[in-house]
Amino acid sequence: MDPILLTAAQAAAHADRARQALSAGAAHIKSCTIRQWRSRGHLAPTGLAEDGRTRLYALADVARAERATRSRALRMVGMTETR
Template identity: 70%
Template structure:
């Protein structure tokens, strides 16, 4: 896993960070992918805060990713059977 810039995360980095929290809570049964991050953006749970060095990839603040994970956690874990 690459080192995280805590100010701005790409969707992949954001997914990796949020996935660690979700894995802990769900005993490894629930995962967060970059598509999940994009879904959170589409549904209004998360907003992009900038662009990565390639000027194409959106970035997200770590605190915002954590809030979105917390906000969506209860619904996601309802669908997990451990």
């Protein structure tokens, strides 16, 4: 089965839904966050879109990056993560 590939904007929307649910709307994820995750080594592009410029990210990798950065993000908005 082929992985689901997302652009940075799509990845941000997906991760934002998860973060919103956990933070009661207090923490957001934007496209620039996805690019920061990439530059910080939390997320690696899986390929390029047909335009040859837009990076694509695997949905599973986005979920892992969101999970890896979640506790710090929730601390920044004054919340604690419950497991």
